[in-house]
Amino acid sequence: MPIRWSRPFSFWRTEQSDSDFGPVPQSWVAAAGDEPGRLSFFWLVAGDAMTTANCINFSPRVLNALQAPAGLKAKEFVDERVRNLKLEVTAGGTKSFWFRAQKNGQRFNQHLGHYPSTSIEEARKAALDLKNQVDRGLDPTAQRKALKTEPTLREFFFESYLGYSKAHKASWRDDFNRMQGRVGKKFGDRKMSTITKREIAEYHASLREELSFATANRILVLISAIYRKAVEWEVVAVNPAAGIRQFRENNARTRFLDEAEVAAFLKACDVEGATQNRTAADLLKGLLYTGLRKSELKNAKWVDLNLDRGELRLNHTKNGEARTVILSDQAKNLLAGLPSKGKSEWLFPGRTKGPLNNLDKPFARVIARAGLAGTGFTIHCLRHTLASHLAIQGCSLRIIGETLGHKSVVMSARYAHLNNGALRAAVNGAGSVFQQAHEAATGTPPAVAEAA
Secondary structure, eight states: OOEEOSSOEEEOOSSSOOBTTBOOOHHHHHTOOSSTTOEEEOOEEETTEEEOOOEEOOOHHHHHHOOOOTTOSEEEEEESSOTTEEEEEETTOOEEEEEEEEETTEEEEEEEEEETTSOHHHHHHHHHHHHHHHHTTOOTTHHHHHHHHSOBHHHHIIIIIHHHHHHHOTTHHHHHHHHHTHHHHHHTTSBGGGOOHHHHHHHHHHGGGTSOHHHHHHHHHHHHHHHHHHHHTTSOSOOTTTTOOOOOOOTTOOOOOOHHHHHHHHHHHHHHHHHTOHHHHHHHHHHHHHOOOHHHHHTOBGGGEETTTTEEEESSOTTSOOEEEEOOHHHHHHHHTOTTTTTOSBSSBOSSSSBOOOOHHHHHHHHHHTTOTTTTOOTTHHHHHHHHHHHHTTOOHHHHHHHHTOSSGGGGGGGGGGOHHHHHHHHHHHHHHHHHHHHHHHSSOOOOOOOO
């Protein structure tokens, strides 16, 4: 009659010889635990056949020696101390910790990690935590199951958020480019609920090493906006970007090229256009001649250009309002000679369908040839360059604002200090009024300071 032991059966051996139950497999001897010769496992006897569902005291020496019995794809061992902790050993030698439990007819199975990268103590602690949840009537695997169906940040952006952005934001292309670029590379493939506030804060802080504070803040704002919608649409429970402080922006920085630097820049663009990327070189020149934002000019189409009138219509701008740009003679000549005319709908087409997308590498080559690398000069500084030279020539802030598409003259005020000629004429005019008043009152002109 078959006999089944209902609890671990332990016995002592003084040497590795046959027991009354038949030969003892060497793998069992190797798994004997910390005391030499001691074997602890479940016996199952049926006639002359004997198998085992091993219950052993997990220790590094024991687990290192465990192997799956010959002919089996895998074998599972039970920890003596934490019975819900199992170790699966495959024929290939892979060893994996599992939590297994059953309550009220419901089975719970969760992978805890591979041995030895996950230690025995870590696995025991995790198994005890999960067992505690089961005892309290909770499903410890619910979060893992929900995570399987949760979208990654990139999936949510393209499947849900981008449509919202297109409908409500004039700058949705900036959102698209940032997800395609920096944000996507950093967090795009992560499940949304796994990205932490600390990770986002550290990433935001790291951006100041290579971007302006304003650009770094725009990236943080985008991440937070994505999560706000995800919370509103009940995709995730919290917004990890909420409460992260933005950098204090100082966008009054107006790095611009002087005349010598402009000459070096244009010469470097000529070399780039002749040797590597004509479209990128023309676009960089166009940004200097027009003062437009990169996104505005690179997305321009031939249908929006009127060379006879010297005008370029911008249907999509940062502030959401369409406007018409008055082109200089240099800008008209550049655009009239673009090789894309009659071949593409875009003034500056990319290699695939759509406009030229990435200027980073061509711009890096150009500023290196021009001797501007490491000077803090960025593509956006081409816009500052045009505005600054307009101010130097005495143009009013209204003219500068209209050229750049500013909604408020306050935004153009950063260039006021460059208009020294107009300021000098203004203060001299006021001085003349004061002088005339003095002469009328005294009959003599005020003393003039002698030159040093």
